[in-house]
Amino acid sequence: MTLDAQGTNATACAGLNGQVPRCDHIARLPAVEYGPPECKECLLLGQTWTRLLVCLTCGWVACSDDSQGGHAKAHYRETDHPVVSVMEPRSTWRWCYIHRRTV
Template sequence: MAIEPDPHLSMVRPVSPRSPEGCEECLRLGSPWVHLRLCLTCGHVGCCDSMEPGETWRWCYAHEAMA
């Protein structure tokens, strides 16, 4: 069975971070963030605690799959 490419990859475009100073939710709550993530379709900056230096993978939240 062939793996279909994620259709959301076609939505990836150059974006500017909406909150270049850090994670939008953490800044709103006044809490520290961990590893920052950038949405490649809208520029949302969020964070997550599962990242290693040098990683270059992408995650599709709609399909819950790596892209």
């Protein structure tokens, strides 16, 4: 067993070939229904969005960080819901705010 600086089992936390820690948040995601394909906050403020993200914990839809409002990240900060996906057909892209990387 390999221990990291904090004394935890680094081998158990490793990703493929030990490259990066696994994101356990993916395994804990419930099945959710997505909200409508719009950012409600942007609509209220008269803003437009670049792309929409959906919270995979509760289904909330909001604009991405590269949009003017960045409301998806604001949702994460308010709720601690860690993983989002892009609202595009057939996309498998997911982002974990806790790990700050794609998962």
